[in-house]
Amino acid sequence: MTVIGERSSYISGLGQSAVGRNLGRTEMDLTVEAISTAIADAGLTPADIDGLVTYPAGGNGTAKGGFGGPSANAVQDAIGLRLNFYSGSSDGAAQLQALVNACMAVATGLAKHIVIYRTVTESTAQKASGRRGLAGSVAELEGEQQYMMPFGALSATCWLAPLARYHMDKFGLTREQLGQIAVVSRANAQLTPYALMRGRPMTMDDYLAARMISDPLCLFDCDVPCDASTALVISHVDTAPDCPHVPIQINALGSASWGRPSWYEWEDMATFPGRDPAAQMWSRTDLTIADVDSAHIYDGFSIITTLWLEALGVCGTGEAGAYIEGGHRISRDGELPLNTNGGQLSSGRLHGFGHLHEAALQLRGEAGERQLAKQPEVSVVTNGAGSTVGCALLTRGLLS
Amino acid sequence: MTARTAVGAVLPMRLRPYLDDDNRAFWTGGESNSLMIHRCNSCQSWFHPPAPICRRCQSTDVGPQKSSGRGTLASYTVNFQQWIPGAEPYIIGWVELLEQPNLRLMTNLVDVEAEDLSLDMPLEVVFEAHPDGDLWYPLFRPVGAAS
Ligand SMILES: [Zn+2]
Numbered sequence: 001m002t003v004i005g006e007r008s009s010y011i012s013g014l015g016q017s018a019v020g021r022n023l024g025r026t027e028m029d030l031t032v033e034a035i036s037t038a039i040a041d042a043g044l045t046p047a048d049i050d051g052l053v054t055y056p057a058g059g060n061g062t063a064k065g066g067f068g069g070p071s072a073n074a075v076q077d078a079i080g081l082r083l084n085f086y087s088g089s090s091d092g093a094a095q096l097q098a099l100v101n102a103c104m105a106v107a108t109g110l111a112k113h114i115v116i117y118r119t120v121t122e123s124t125a126q127k128a129s130g131r132r133g134l135a136g137s138v139a140e141l142e143g144e145q146q147y148m149m150p151f152g153a154l155s156a157t158c159w160l161a162p163l164a165r166y167h168m169d170k171f172g173l174t175r176e177q178l179g180q181i182a183v184v185s186r187a188n189a190q191l192t193p194y195a196l197m198r199g200r201p202m203t204m205d206d207y208l209a210a211r212m213i214s215d216p217l218c219l220f221d222c223d224v225p226c227d228a229s230t231a232l233v234i235s236h237v238d239t240a241p242d243c244p245h246v247p248i249q250i251n252a253l254g255s256a257s258w259g260r261p262s263w264y265e266w267e268d269m270a271t272f273p274g275r276d277p278a279a280q281m282w283s284r285t286d287l288t289i290a291d292v293d294s295a296h297i298y299d300g301f302s303i304i305t306t307l308w309l310e311a312l313g314v315c316g317t318g319e320a321g322a323y324i325e326g327g328h329r330i331s332r333d334g335e336l337p338l339n340t341n342g343g344q345l346s347s348g349r350l351h352g353f354g355h356l357h358e359a360a361l362q363l364r365g366e367a368g369e370r371q372l373a374k375q376p377e378v379s380v381v382t383n384g385a386g387s388t389v390g391c392a393l394l395t396r397g398l399l400s
Numbered sequence: 401m402t403a404r405t406a407v408g409a410v411l412p413m414r415l416r417p418y419l420d421d422d423n424r425a426f427w428t429g430g431e432s433n434s435l436m437i438h439r440c441n442s443c444q445s446w447f448h449p450p451a452p453i454c455r456r457c458q459s460t461d462v463g464p465q466k467s468s469g470r471g472t473l474a475s476y477t478v479n480f481q482q483w484i485p486g487a488e489p490y491i492i493g494w495v496e497l498l499e500q501p502n503l504r505l506m507t508n509l510v511d512v513e514a515e516d517l518s519l520d521m522p523l524e525v526v527f528e529a530h531p532d533g534d535l536w537y538p539l540f541r542p543v544g545a546a547s
Contacts, residue, residue, distance in 0.1 A: 139416075140415075140416050140417060140418035141415055141416065141417045141418065142417070142418045142420075144449065146417035146418070146423065146449075147448075147449055147505070147506055148506050149415045150414045150415050150416070150417065150537055151411075151414075151492055151506055151507055151508045151537070152410070152411050152414075152479060152483065152484065152487065152490055152492060152508065153479075153492050153506055154483035154484070155481070155483055157479075157481065158477060158479055158483075158492050161477035161479075161492075162474075162475035162476055162477050162492070162493075162494050163475065164477075165475050165476060165477060165519075166474070166475040166519065169475075169518075169519045170519070211480070212478070212480045213479075213480060213481045214477045214478070214479045214480065214481060214492075215477055215478040215479070215480065215514075216477075217477075263506075264474075264494045264504050264505075264506050265448070265502065265503075265504050267502050269474060269475065
């Protein structure tokens with residue numbers, strides 16, 4: 001008998017710090033804001049928290065890298081938590097590995113109320129060190145990057161653009177179709193208080209006129225670095241009667257890596273590594289893609305979102321272009337509302353946790369001005385691309 | 401748009417790998433014009449990046465072997481962003497080597513204009529030496545293109 005241990009867990013608390021550019025705040029300050037908000041939102045106090053998980057491992061500072069956020073150790077010490085479980089890693093199911101770890105700790109009984117968080121200060125770091133710091137910061141390359149960076153493939157943009165080119169050449173994906181991911185996200189961001197691009201609407205013409213970064217990906221195919229921290233409290237379902245909100249259950253997780261964890265040597269040029277966690281997730285639930293009411297799909301780059309749509313079975317391989325044509329299906333009043341907070345493309349690179357936070361907020365029915373008219377009951381969240389990918393299926397209320 | 405595609409002039413500088421026992425043959429084979437790719441002596445499969453074990457049969461009887469240096473264009477991008485200050489547009493390619501399906505390298509495409517690229521076109525290796533003369537970057541050009 002298959003044990004679906006993740007169903008022991010639900011999302012009890014949500015916390016989102018200020019989101020902005022060059023906020024002039026430390027990573028710890030933003031993290032404390034998000035975590036304190038999440039704990040209070042769950043109706044708990046710091047004394048109730050017995051677990052703490054982050055992505056990645058933390059530790060390169062507010063201004064130096066801006067990517068790691070403070071470590072679990074540092075946050076435990078700052079807030080004064082007494083922990084039964086803590087971890088931080090960039091290995092695993094992308095940013096969602098933090099959720100996976102929390103669910104496992106809940107299922108094993110190691111901890112009951114676990115805070116997971118993700119903090120970025122990439123905007124401040126860019127200001128401090130310049131956008132072009134990468135090439136000068138590396139002495140001699142080791143690991144997989146030695147086979148990419150010497151050829152000027154210095155950004156994930158360069159690692160993903162060939163997949164967009166492939167889908168354009170082999171399946172007829174057009175820039176106008178791909179641009180719908182960016183245009184729909186920008187429209188959604190107009191209703192999101194914290195979105196960086198609120199008040200800055202964008203048309204398809206704007207998109208098509210943007211400068212190329214790594215052809216065929218243009219500026220608006222790339223997400224926007226920001227300063228922010230996002231935190232959630234993951235709790236054991238036994239505590240759900242005490243939760244002040246509708247519990248949002250973790251129905252199924254996808255953390256698999258069956259094929260090659262590679263940006264350019266994945267076995268099938270037509271798909272990508274998200275295919276594996278998606279298949280695993282669907283194997284762990286009776287729900288199907290037809291049950292999904294809103295999709296919160298990773299959009300570090302627009303092409304990732306289209307690849308995930310295909311991996312999840314929203315449409316067939318090579319069919320995402322036709323699916324998003326015109327943008328109607330993925331709009332907030334369409335059949336599969338996508339990235340309802342504006343995603344990373346238009347809200348800011350909350351780096352995976354923004355998708356998880358927004359999915360839970362919509363499932364609760366607490367998304368305010370941007371709450372979907374039809375209350376979602378089931379939502380899917382995906383994170384990552386390339387060598388690190390994961391996904392999760394969430395439900396409004398507890399299923400057995 | 402014209403990309404920089406002359407060998408030795410694609411990028412103003414190239415990052416260096418740290419050479420070790422696994423990767424040394426790959427990064428130095430260019431000295432003898434050889435694209436050295438790891439191969440398993442037990443099941444004969446090729447693999448990249450180089451590693452001390454075969455990912456197909458788990459044999460540790462593996463080592464670098466000279467490949468044909470030929471392949472086809474799996475995909476590519478013309479990069480415009482100046483990640484390296486002063487870089488002009490250049491082409492990053494994914495090349496699938498003839499030796500085996502899905503055996504791919506990331507590289508730069510040279511001696512070809514972006515508008516003349518098409519997926520699956522045949523390519524051949526050409527090496528660019530590091531200025532220090534101690535390692536060689538495998539680049540690819542259309543088969544028969546003048547150097
Ligand atoms: Zn073998």
